[in-house]
Amino acid sequence: MKKTIFLTLVLSLFALLSLKATVWTVSNNPFIPAQYSSMTEAISAATDGDTIYVHGSVTTYGGFSLNKELHFIGAGYNPQKEHPHNSYVGNITLRTGADNSTFTGLSTYQIYSQDVVNNIVIRRCRLRTSYIWVNGTNYRIYNNIIGGYITINSNSDVIIQNNIIPGYIANSDDLSVVIKNNIFLRNGNSFSNIDNAIIANNIFYRSSPLGCEYCSYNNNLTYNTTQNTIPYGTNIGSNNIIDDDPLFVDVTTFNIDLYFDYHLDTDSPGIDAGTDNTNIGIYGGTRPWPDEDVYTGEPNIPQVESFHIFNTVLGVDSFLRFESEAEKKD
Numbered sequence: 001m002k003k004t005i006f007l008t009l010v011l012s013l014f015a016l017l018s019l020k021a022t023v024w025t026v027s028n029n030p031f032i033p034a035q036y037s038s039m040t041e042a043i044s045a046a047t048d049g050d051t052i053y054v055h056g057s058v059t060t061y062g063g064f065s066l067n068k069e070l071h072f073i074g075a076g077y078n079p080q081k082e083h084p085h086n087s088y089v090g091n092i093t094l095r096t097g098a099d100n101s102t103f104t105g106l107s108t109y110q111i112y113s114q115d116v117v118n119n120i121v122i123r124r125c126r127l128r129t130s131y132i133w134v135n136g137t138n139y140r141i142y143n144n145i146i147g148g149y150i151t152i153n154s155n156s157d158v159i160i161q162n163n164i165i166p167g168y169i170a171n172s173d174d175l176s177v178v179i180k181n182n183i184f185l186r187n188g189n190s191f192s193n194i195d196n197a198i199i200a201n202n203i204f205y206r207s208s209p210l211g212c213e214y215c216s217y218n219n220n221l222t223y224n225t226t227q228n229t230i231p232y233g234t235n236i237g238s239n240n241i242i243d244d245d246p247l248f249v250d251v252t253t254f255n256i257d258l259y260f261d262y263h264l265d266t267d268s269p270g271i272d273a274g275t276d277n278t279n280i281g282i283y284g285g286t287r288p289w290p291d292e293d294v295y296t297g298e299p300n301i302p303q304v305e306s307f308h309i310f311n312t313v314l315g316v317d318s319f320l321r322f323e324s325e326a327e328k329k330d
Contacts, residue, residue: 022046027055029085039064039089046070054106056085063090067097074105076297077126077145078258086297091130094120099136105299109148116154124290124297127167134158142287145256145295149192152177162287164295165190166256168211172197181274181285184209185256199237201274203246203281206254219275221246224254244269246281258295 026042027034036042039061048069056075074087088107094117102121113135130148137156152172166185173195180200184190184207191211200218208225217237222228228243247268250261270280278284
């Protein structure tokens, strides 16, 4: 629901956040001032536990290397605002010291753990053509669009859930890898060299579930793939729905489109068919996709959608008159 909010409320929000850690802002758009104009300057100023808000821009912020715990919040990869600029950054390289960092609402090519880095959360981001390279324990990857691939170099406690994946997942042989409630759209195999993973509640929509051995396939749905029958080979599992149209609400091709609607129609075979009795696909499970009209990547904080100043020239003792519209995100 849209509400009119005032600057005092925004300042109060920043004050509350600053009780726990410092909030920094970065913008490379000269018409949107912030504390810093470059990502490297903001990262250099920040200390462990701080948050960096990345303003939307028509220009990329470039890549950066991270060696401290920071929390990045961008505007999304397709924000629905008066000026819909996304928060686009280059390659992100995680180095020793970046444990416990989080990334939300960014558009990027890759997030690469060059060193062993633990406890990473990647959510509501768009990985366009490259990869997420997992090298550590306790990675949580959810509500993203992953156009490249996820490669799991270190295999302990990795959960990949509720993502739209036109790419694929590669190189894992650990029982603690869980892949659930995703939609795979790749014109090819969804997996490469995956062993012993738990694969549940996913929709394989043209994208073949091939590429696994000794995995557990439960309550998945396949449609129009080269390997509709699961489990196959050395894999095990049950309650899979074989070669049945998932009946998305509004999807006309097998390719990703930010304006499609991947909700399941009421007649879909995936309704309440998951291992937890929720829907198969991205709107089921414990990390359901935000319920939005289009896919935006906007973070789950109040989003300012428009801001208008009525009196740009102020006299002595006069007041600035403005109106702002914002929407609370799920």
